[in-house]
Amino acid sequence: MAAVSLPLAALLPLLCGCVCVCACVRARACVRVQSCHATKPNLLNVHLVPHTHDDVGWLKTVDQYYYGDRNDIQHAGVQYILDSVVDQLLKNPDRRFIYVETAFFYRWWKRQSADVRRTVRRLVDEGRLEFVNGGWCMSDEATTHYSAVIDQMTMGLRFLNDTFGPCGRPRVAWHIDPFGHAREHASMFAQMGYDGFFFGRLDYQDRSRRRIAREQELLWRASDSLTPPMADLFTGILPNGYNPPEGFCWDQSCDDPPIRDDPDLEDYNVDDVVKRFLAIANTQAKVYKTNHIIMTMGSDFQYENANLWYKNLDKLIRYVNGRQANGSRVHALYSTPSCYLQELHRANLTWALKTDDFFPYADDAHDLWTGYFTSRPALKRYERISNGNLQTCNQLEILIKWPPYVVLPEKAMAVAQHHDAVSGTEKQHVADDYARRLAGGWLRCQVLVSNSLAALSGSTAERIYCDKLNVSVCPLTESSSKFSVNVYNPLARPVSWPVRLPVNGTSYKVSDAEGENKYSGDVVPLSAATRAVRRNRGFAVNELVFQARAPPLGFTTYSVSLLRDGPPAASTRRRTPTAGKPSRPSIYDCFLRVTFDPDTGLLSGLSNLETKQTIKLTQNFYWYNASDGNNSKSDQPSGAYIFRPNSSTPFVISRTAKTETVQEVRQWFSPWVSQVVRLHGDSRALELEWTVGPLPIDDDLGKEVITRLDSSIQTAEYFYTDSNGREILQRKKDFRPTWILRQSEPVAGNYYPINSRAFIKDEVDQLTVVTDRSQGGSSIQNGSLEIMLHRRLLYDDVRGVAEPLNETSALFPEGLVVRGRLLLSLDRPPTAADAHRPLAQQAVLGRWSPCLQFSGLQAALPPAVHLLTLTQWDEDSVLLRLEHQFQSRESKENSRPVTVNLQKLFSTLEILGASELNLSANQWKDEMKRFHWTPQTGM
Numbered sequence: 038m039a040a041v042s043l044p045l046a047a048l049l050p051l052l053c054g055c056v057c058v059c060a061c062v063r064a065r066a067c068v069r070v071q072s073c074h075a076t077k078p079n080l081l082n083v084h085l086v087p088h089t090h091d092d093v094g095w096l097k098t099v100d101q102y103y104y105g106d107r108n109d110i111q112h113a114g115v116q117y118i119l120d121s122v123v124d125q126l127l128k129n130p131d132r133r134f135i136y137v138e139t140a141f142f143y144r145w146w147k148r149q150s151a152d153v154r155r156t157v158r159r160l161v162d163e164g165r166l167e168f169v170n171g172g173w174c175m176s177d178e179a180t181t182h183y184s185a186v187i188d189q190m191t192m193g194l195r196f197l198n199d200t201f202g203p204c205g206r207p208r209v210a211w212h213i214d215p216f217g218h219a220r221e222h223a224s225m226f227a228q229m230g231y232d233g234f235f236f237g238r239l240d241y242q243d244r245s246r247r248r249i250a251r252e253q254e255l256l257w258r259a260s261d262s263l264t265p266p267m268a269d270l271f272t273g274i275l276p277n278g279y280n281p282p283e284g285f286c287w288d289q290s291c292d293d294p295p296i297r298d299d300p301d302l303e304d305y306n307v308d309d310v311v312k313r314f315l316a317i318a319n320t321q322a323k324v325y326k327t328n329h330i331i332m333t334m335g336s337d338f339q340y341e342n343a344n345l346w347y348k349n350l351d352k353l354i355r356y357v358n359g360r361q362a363n364g365s366r367v368h369a370l371y372s373t374p375s376c377y378l379q380e381l382h383r384a385n386l387t388w389a390l391k392t393d394d395f396f397p398y399a400d401d402a403h404d405l406w407t408g409y410f411t412s413r414p415a416l417k418r419y420e421r422i423s424n425g426n427l428q429t430c431n432q433l434e435i436l437i438k439w440p441p442y443v444v445l446p447e448k449a450m451a452v453a454q455h456h457d458a459v460s461g462t463e464k465q466h467v468a469d470d471y472a473r474r475l476a477g478g479w480l481r482c483q484v485l486v487s488n489s490l491a492a493l494s495g496s497t498a499e500r501i502y503c504d505k506l507n508v509s510v511c512p513l514t515e516s517s518s519k520f521s522v523n524v525y526n527p528l529a530r531p532v533s534w535p536v537r538l539p540v541n542g543t544s545y546k547v548s549d550a551e552g553e554n555k556y557s558g559d560v561v562p563l564s565a566a567t568r569a570v571r572r573n574r575g576f577a578v579n580e581l582v583f584q585a586r587a588p589p590l591g592f593t594t595y596s597v598s599l600l601r602d603g604p605p606a607a608s609t610r611r612r613t614p615t616a617g618k619p620s621r622p623s624i625y626d627c628f629l630r631v632t633f634d635p636d637t638g639l640l641s642g643l644s645n646l647e648t649k650q651t652i653k654l655t656q657n658f659y660w661y662n663a664s665d666g667n668n669s670k671s672d673q674p675s676g677a678y679i680f681r682p683n684s685s686t687p688f689v690i691s692r693t694a695k696t697e698t699v700q701e702v703r704q705w706f707s708p709w710v711s712q713v714v715r716l717h718g719d720s721r722a723l724e725l726e727w728t729v730g731p732l733p734i735d736d737d738l739g740k741e742v743i744t745r746l747d748s749s750i751q752t753a754e755y756f757y758t759d760s761n762g763r764e765i766l767q768r769k770k771d772f773r774p775t776w777i778l779r780q781s782e783p784v785a786g787n788y789y790p791i792n793s794r795a796f797i798k799d800e801v802d803q804l805t806v807v808t809d810r811s812q813g814g815s816s817i818q819n820g821s822l823e824i825m826l827h828r829r830l831l832y833d834d835v836r837g838v839a840e841p842l843n844e845t846s847a848l849f850p851e852g853l854v855v856r857g858r859l860l861l862s863l864d865r866p867p868t869a870a871d872a873h874r875p876l877a878q879q880a881v882l883g884r885w886s887p888c889l890q891f892s893g894l895q896a897a898l899p900p901a902v903h904l905l906t907l908t909q910w911d912e913d914s915v916l917l918r919l920e921h922q923f924q925s926r927e928s929k930e931n932s933r934p935v936t937v938n939l940q941k942l943f944s945t946l947e948i949l950g951a952s953e954l955n956l957s958a959n960q961w962k963d964e965m966k967r968f969h970w971t972p973q974t975g976m
């Protein structure tokens with residue numbers, strides 16, 4: 038196998054080597070005879086698309102929705118929808134239906150007889166039942182990480198390919214409900230081979246401008262690194278969100294009049310229906326470019342009794358087209374998004390070009406959907422950790438070759454990507470269900486990890502997983518005087534990371550895999566904040582801190598033994614008692630110096646000692662007072678989806694803080710906000726570990742807590758945020774690149790999703806913040822960057838969820854406490870990416886805890902290459918995704934093309950062959966042919 042060269046700064050895995058031993062059998066292409074109904078070139082063609090929007094969990098859990106359980110919460114049962122639609126499709130070969138969410142389709146398919154399966158296969162082959170989108174779910178676009186999105190798409194599309202072959206491959210991406218649209222999603226869809234993309238929601242101002250300009254259909258150029266048309270995606274904005282036009286909803290859940298077409302009976306209404314339909318069609322045609330328009334005939338969980346819809350649609354088509362004999366210029370037809378797209382493509386027009394994204398989404402002047410960027414911060418973190426665990430598990434399964442086909446947490450992860458899951462916009466009991474699924478997946482994963490470690494080390498010693506280290510709880514390390522720690526590094530380069538373990542002793546010896554006593558390990562007293570947040574789950578009085586280094590895709594083991602017990606004397610060695618006034622104005626290591634204001638105790642400056650940069654940097658915590666909806670401008674309250682502060686000026690939480698120890702400063706802002714500021718010696722980033730909650734509500738005020746960094750950097754209103762953890766987009770305050778914004782929410786209207794990092798910069802300084810989960814953030818003042826950490830709200834924001842976002846848990850009945858970390862780095866702008874890209878990958882995949890040293894790679898990959906996926910595909914092949922992780926022009930060194938020799942990559946795998954696939958691994962790369970679209974600018 039020859040070396041594979043990645044194109045210049047190809048951002049997404051252009052290379053997906055399916056490493057096969059056998060010659061890969063190519064399936065036939067999907068050949069359909071006339072699956073799209075004929076259209077009429079000189080008439081206005083109205084494509085009626087019967088569809089259902091089935092949330093993979095929202096007000097009910099995914100399984101409750103599948104079965105139609107708990108109809109008292111919401112009437113919805115997906116199994117009945119699929120039963121009913123299949124019956125109705127058989128009744129009239131003209132009828133069409135699209136299905137979107139593979140999580141549901143898979144549940145249904147499992148239970149069908151051979152007979153029904155045969156019938157459904159025929160419907161798919163004939164294009165009467167068409168899959169669109171086809172991922173496990175319709176992912177959220179603001180709060181998901183690209184790695185998890187690719188995985189969930191791959192899973193759904195693989196099921197469709199395995200089950201239906203090439204005719205089951207969706208040609209169209211369909212995100213009709215997500216609340217704003219990420220550029221990285223469009224880029225991924227393009228690289229997954231989709232011909233086009235349709236969605237329903239965009240800013241109301243953008244929508245009205247596009248209607249007038251007839252730019253609701255456009256060409257999205259979704260990457261500035263990939264050479265066009267690699268990341269070009271034709272994008273269509275649907276006319277009514279995803280609902281039918283007014284007066285034409287014939288589901289059992291709707292009240293519109295049926296078509297009463299027997300002239301002998303009362304209330305004959307055909308003329309009226311046709312007239313209304315023609316009027317709507319002609320009006321709609323005015324805001325689109327071609328003589329084809331699309332109408333989505335369906336909505337949330339519709340078609341449970343599909344007869345109602347189809348009976349009326351059959352009639353509508355017959356009567357509308359009957360008017361053509363009398364000169365009507367409108368032709369209605371059953372259609373699907375891909376049939377509609379095919380007509381737009383045939384029109385051979387040029388389309389407006391878009392290069393930014395569709396965030397934030399507002400459906401009215403004071404209704405900014407920017408709260409969900411942060412809603413349910415604990416679930417958001419848990420989802421992110423679970424992704425790291427899943428990748429690790431996938432890798433180990435291969436590297437250790439132990440036992441294949443363990444059920445891994447990938448279904449739980451896939452479901453969690455849904456636009457009401459990790460987004461935090463579901464009811465509380467549904468959020469609990471997502472977390473329970475992730476936990477179940479992790480338990481299965483642990484079995485595999487234990488087996489792998491045992492196989493590698495030859496030791497069957499009891500292993501426990503310290504998954505509560507975020508609150509410094511780990512029963513084993515707290516109670517043992519001798520234990521060993523395994524650290525696994527899922528990244529393709531060596532990583533060094535501080536390990537912090539709760540312990541009860543005061544002095545420990547830490548030795549590495551070679552048995553050398555290289556590390557003494559620092560022992561620091563456990564903070565009051567950590568004691569408060571761990572509650573009664575542990576008893577350690579100290580934390581043992583040492584720097585662990587792990588080889589690429591590999592383990593290392595550290596042995597720890599107690600040297601001295603007794604009272605926490607260690608702390609006296611380090612602590613500088615402070616009684617209110619901090620005595621130490623700065624902490625530093627070889628890379629960074631952090632200064633604190635001697636009066637307020639707040640962080641006041643940051644220096645990079647290598648580059649000799651210093652900035653003024655103040656950090657504090659604030660809360661926005663959530664609008665309760667009682668407001669003269671609008672009655673919109675802040676809620677799970679919407680962020681609407683009552684005032685643009687947040688309340689400062691406290692100005693007093695206190696500090697301790699050498700490379701660690703502990704700050705106490707209020708009973709519900711504290712922070713530890715840490716340097717790690719080995720890493721070039723400053724860690725801010727925040728603990729926020731329980732947010733008090735006894736004053737009847739909803740609170741949205743932010744931390745704000747105010748720096749001396751001259752930002753001129755610009756700031757930068759990532760898109761799904763990948764490319765970086767430039768943001769400007771009160772500005773949208775594609776239309777003239779009337780800003781009506783000075784704070785919420787400037788919030789953007791941050792999935793892994795954000796930065797501000799000027800000519801000389803760049804301050805980058807790497808987050809540990811998705812959060813919302815903005816830069817409201819020159820030089821400042823704020824990140825929303827936690828929210829607790831007392832009102833529902835009237836977008837359907839019908840619960841205030843008021844999180845509590847068994848452990849925190851008085852309100853959820855959340856802890857997380859931000860990593861800050863200060864660099865020169867031209868080289869900043871070299872530091873923050875790897876840092877962000879590390880924060881996403883983590884390292885986790887807890888033989889000998891082992892690396893699955895022969896050597897580390899070059900810095901520009903990220904090993905995104907390594908997972909068992911079938912019995913004798915694995916799926917490998919390598920990613921060029923630098924954007925073009927981002928780094929002098931690392932944005933260049935890279936060559937990787939696959940043959941020399943792995944230490945335990947011999948590669949017998951490789952075949953390249955598209956990004957979602959459901960099409961061979963050399964068979965991937967997409968529609969070509971021409972942008973207006975002629976580029």
Ligand SMILES: *[C@@H]1O[C@H](CO)[C@@H](O)[C@H](O)[C@H]1NC(C)=O
Nearest residue numbers: 356358359360361362363364
């Ligand atoms: C067509 O027009 C004729 C004459 O106006 C009318 O009698 C007939 O009912 C119309 N047909 C339809 C389908 O509207």
Ligand SMILES: *[C@@H]1O[C@H](CO)[C@@H](O)[C@H](O)[C@H]1NC(C)=O
Nearest residue numbers: 382383384385386387970971
């Ligand atoms: C599309 O339009 C271009 C110029 O506008 C023309 O050169 C080309 O032949 C057309 N293609 C088709 C298939 O009609």
Ligand SMILES: *[C@@H]1O[C@H](CO)[C@@H](O)[C@H](O)[C@H]1NC(C)=O
Nearest residue numbers: 516541576577578603604605
């Ligand atoms: C932990 O250390 C404290 C203080 O030295 C001591 O009181 C306590 O008994 C120890 N607990 C255990 C379980 O060792």
Ligand SMILES: *[C@@H]1O[C@H](CO)[C@@H](O)[C@H](O)[C@H]1NC(C)=O
Nearest residue numbers: 831832841843845850851852
């Ligand atoms: C919020 O949760 C607390 C604790 O469970 C409860 O006492 C309070 O009534 C809740 N408030 C609202 C508005 O739901």
Ligand SMILES: *[C@@H]1O[C@H](CO)[C@@H](O)[C@H](O)[C@H]1NC(C)=O
Nearest residue numbers: 415419504507570854855856
């Ligand atoms: C600690 O992490 C767990 C998941 O591993 C999460 O459920 C919990 O909310 C986190 N605790 C805090 C205080 O953030």
Ligand SMILES: *[C@@H]1O[C@H](CO)[C@@H](O)[C@H](O)[C@H]1NC(C)=O
Nearest residue numbers: 064198199202958959960961
């Ligand atoms: C699609 O599935 C077929 C079997 O139905 C298989 O032969 C083919 O390799 C699969 N295609 C891809 C790209 O995995």
Ligand SMILES: [Zn+2]
Nearest residue numbers: 090092214456
């Ligand atoms: Zn939805």
